[in-house]
Structure formats: C-alpha cells, structure tokens
Amino acid sequence: MAPHHDELDPVWKALANPDRRSILDLLREAELRGRAGTPTGELVMAFPGLSRFAVMQHLEVLQDANLVVARRDGRMVLNYLNAVPIRAIYERWVSRFEGQWAGALLSLKRRVESRVPSRSSAAAPRGKEHSRG
C-alpha cells in the first residue's frame, strides 16, 4: 500500500515527540488557569533539560502543524494552544466506529421524515432525502 499523505501529517509528526507533547500540556494547563497565552521565555524555563534553541525548534514544529499559534505582544511572544487539529485527529480516528451509529441514525431519519410506519420500513420509499448535496 502506498503511503498516504495528508494535511494531518505535520500534526502526527509534531505529536510524536514527548517534549512537544509536554509543551502542549503546559499551554493547556496555563489556559485552564485563566492565563492569556504563555510567553516563550516561560516555556524555556519550564524545560531546564532543554536549551532555549531546542524549545524554540519544538515551537516551530508545533506552529507548522498549527497546534500552537504565536502572537507578538510588545517584546514578548505569547503562545496559544490551538485545539482544532487535535479535533481533526479525533474525528478521523477515534470516531471511526461512529460510522455504524451514523448508518443507524440515517435510517431513523428517513423513517421519521417519511412518516412511514416502522413495520413496513423495509419496503418504504426513501421519502425526503435531506442528506443530498
């Protein structure tokens, strides 16, 4: 099978590194405490085992994956967690099995909308097809 490249590739790459995951955790915790963005300098200090350069490189990878949004505020750069790509991964992988539910709901939808009694649903016309287009 040929390798399959898509928009989520940079996200996987970014999440593959434990230090980068720790940076995301830190940003999330800071936001939950009510912080408005975390300065890069603070992130550097939070990782005494890493050089400033290494942290900056990690931040660059996270920004390329759109997992972190950086904003300049005067002389500081503030970093924000962007949860949108994580949601994309969730929807694509974790919720795969929801397909079965979607199928069940779709037949329910057809039944309800066409107002056909359930006992004759097997032979029922499809009725209004809202899922079109």
Next chain:
Amino acid sequence: MAEKVYSIDIDAPVKTVWDEVTSTGRVQRHMFDCVLDHCDPGKKYLWHDKPRKHVFVRGEIVESTPPSGNNAGRLVQTFKFTTLPDDYSLVTWDFIALGPARTKVTVTHTRLDPEGKTITRIDGGWPSILKALKSVCETGNVPLKTRLMYFMMRNMSFVLPKSTRIEQHQD
C-alpha cells in the same frame, strides 16, 4: 480573564470564507445550522434557529471589516450563550489570505471567566465550527455525520430552556 485561540487553514479564497461567516438571514451550515440576523457594526445580533423560535447566542457586532486587496478581514462581536449566566465575552475573527485560494481563519475568544461555563463550552464548539466552515468552503457542505447531528439537535429543541425563547431577546 482567560483567552482562547482557534485557527484553521481553508482551501478557498478569503472572500468566500468571509461571505460564509458574515452571511445573514439564512442557515449557516458551519454554525450548527443557526441563522445570524444582523452583521452591522454597532448593532445587536442574534444567532437563532431557522424557525426563529430559539436564540443560542446574542451580542453586538463591534467591527466588520471585509478583506480587501492585501488587507485582512476582521469581524469582532460580543458573545453570550443564552443558556449560561456568564457575562458577555468577546470574539475576534481574523481572515488572512495565504494565497489566492487559501485562507487562515483565526478565532480569538477573550474576556472569558476561567471559572465560568462558557470557556468549557467554546472549547468543544469552536473546533467543530471551524472544521465545518472548512468543509462548507471547500466542498459546499458539511459532512453527513455533522448533518445527522444537526438533525438530532433540531428534533431535540423541546429540551431547550426558556432562556432561549426568541421573545426574551427581542429588546
């Protein structure tokens, strides 16, 4: 006050994305099929359901600057869930053209109470909305799964509290 940022890149011209977000008087498929009644600066707005029975979000349009030439577009609105007691927060949409057919949309939600419920609810909401917006701008519609969710929500509207009734928001 807390602040949250949500961002997505969309393969569509910046004007397409702007027109979708600021469309009024019709269902916005990215916004849980809600209708935005106004998008005029200085005026109040409601995000209500199609039958105009329930209001989910209300506030005021603070700024509405369409993208033009090399200038980014910006929409600023105050924001309050009708079902929550939290104060008005502030939503800023930035529309930046990355190319003739690629746009970066960033939603910055500020003035959020870290102890309130709005901050938790938007953390589930904005990622879905931006993903749906991407889908609408790129393919013309939201995915089947999302449409099914909207269908369920429409049919569950009887569980909505009194505070969402439109009569309470027509001041």
